[in-house]
Amino acid sequence: MNAAVPYLDLAAQLRPIRAEVDAAIARTLDNNSFCLGPDVAQFEKDFARFCGAQHCLGMNSGTSALHIALLLLGVGPGDEVITTPYTFVATSWAISYVGAKPVYVDIDATFNLDPALVERAITPRTKAILPVHLYGHPCDMDALLAIGKKHNLPLVEDACQAHGAKYKGRTVGTLGSISAFSFYPAKNLGAAGEGGALVTNDAAFAARAKSLREHGSTKRYHHDEVGFNYRMEGLQGAVLGVKLKHLAQWQAGRRRVAARYAELLAGTPLQLPQQADYAESAWHLYTVRHARRDELKKFLDENGVGNAVHYPMPLHLQKCYASLGYQPGDFPVAERASREVLSLPMFAELTDAQLERVAAVVSGFFHKHP
Ligand SMILES: Cc1ncc(COP(=O)(O)O)c(C=O)c1O
Structure with a gap:
């Protein structure tokens, strides 16, 4: 187990x-x-x-x-x-x-x-x-x-x-x-x-x-x-x-996690987060993309890999902002992202074994559902 x-x-x-x-x-x-x-x-x-x-x-x-x-x-x-x-x-x-x-x-x-x-x-x-x-x-x-x-x-x-x-x-x-x-x-x-x-x-x-x-x-x-x-x-x-006082060390931990994910997940069909050439990310989240996000999410849930969707509904489609008059299709890039994104575990203390487990479950999903 x-x-x-x-x-x-x-x-x-x-x-x-x-x-x-x-x-x-x-x-x-x-x-x-x-x-x-x-x-x-x-x-x-x-x-x-x-x-x-x-x-x-x-x-x-x-x-x-x-x-x-x-x-x-x-x-x-x-x-x-x-x-x-x-x-x-x-x-x-x-x-x-x-x-x-x-x-x-x-x-x-x-x-x-x-x-x-x-x-x-x-x-x-x-x-x-x-x-x-x-x-x-x-x-x-x-x-x-x-x-x-x-x-x-x-x-x-x-x-x-x-x-x-x-x-x-x-x-x-x-x-x-x-x-x-x-x-x-x-x-x-x-x-x-x-x-x-x-x-x-x-x-x-x-x-x-x-x-x-x-x-x-x-x-x-x-x-x-x-x-x-x-x-x-x-x-x-x-x-x-x-x-x-510990933040710099935690940030280094997050960078390590991001770099390790990039290696471990490189061979999967996931679209991995990239840093623009002007950017040094704080790696608050490690958010990947895939068209079959919902199935992948279910598989990770069933296999004990924590995950979250940031964010499932863009703000222009939220009920609270209905009066602004926006429609589905107004912001296609945001809307598509909301259907495809999935955040994987991301914190400084993640061990190599845990990262390998995340990657193994992700790979398992794509083997089962090619
Ligand atoms: C992008 C963004 N803006 C604003 C907030 C609001 O911050 P708080 O929850 O501290 O009010 C958050 C966090 O929750 C956030 O992620």
Whole structure:
């Protein structure tokens, strides 16, 4: 009987750092800094340094960071934001939360916004471009930034899946005006609960974001504008501070896994993820493609190989966005991807035996169903 291979094994990640995490949690409990506090402040400094950015503001989620980013840019009712239909829904939530309209543009072979299609979607109402570094693979930022510059449109990077990914050697999250990261537990850098961050090089944006996340105030019980309770919890800052020290090593582990999959799966009919020549992926997900995805998924399920579909339905076809009026066929590349993608187990602690087991089951599927 072959052992099951989990899709994700957070316990394996925690085991070697458990004492450090426990100590950080105990420190927070002892100093009672539950909302923001010194551990969050230290993490903000450390994560800003990690990104090579001037400012980082800890938030309670990546969704909140995206929301604040669009508020900072003055996006509001009647405005349009160009974005991808092929992402986790929270990217579009931010646009909806400020009362603006998501305008979708199809993706390219990297699963990211296709820069060649962006310009024709710009209207006088367009206020920003919101690309996503999906699966940890950077967007073609120079192409997008050139369009932004030409039309005077700021870029917000959704870097929620892309901690430490590099575009032409530069860390993503510092290339646009503002970026958002998620520390949802399954992310490359995950909290022990919800968490996120807004990253920017603009001091004025950072100052206003700091106020907006804390009830629109810089002085207690004095509220300059309507704000939010989007503060990062002290416990999350403490846990993230510990985990950030290990991130480089975990990233190396993910690169090892991706490279090993590339060797082990090379002879199969699967379409494997490729890195564009400008990209150093964070390998948040290892997402393969095949026309018979659903059968393959069932086979992996039956044989104890964890897997997931990111994402089965593009956002333009979601019920919540029916009022936007999009139809099936509007974004053929995204729609086809949603039928073909399958994410295989991807985490730093995967052993060679586990990777070989995944590959053996995948090969078994194609032998059984040639
Ligand atoms: C691409 C993308 N955008 C936004 C989010 C939202 O982040 P959070 O779950 O921290 O709100 C996520 C993660 O869940 C994501 O993957």
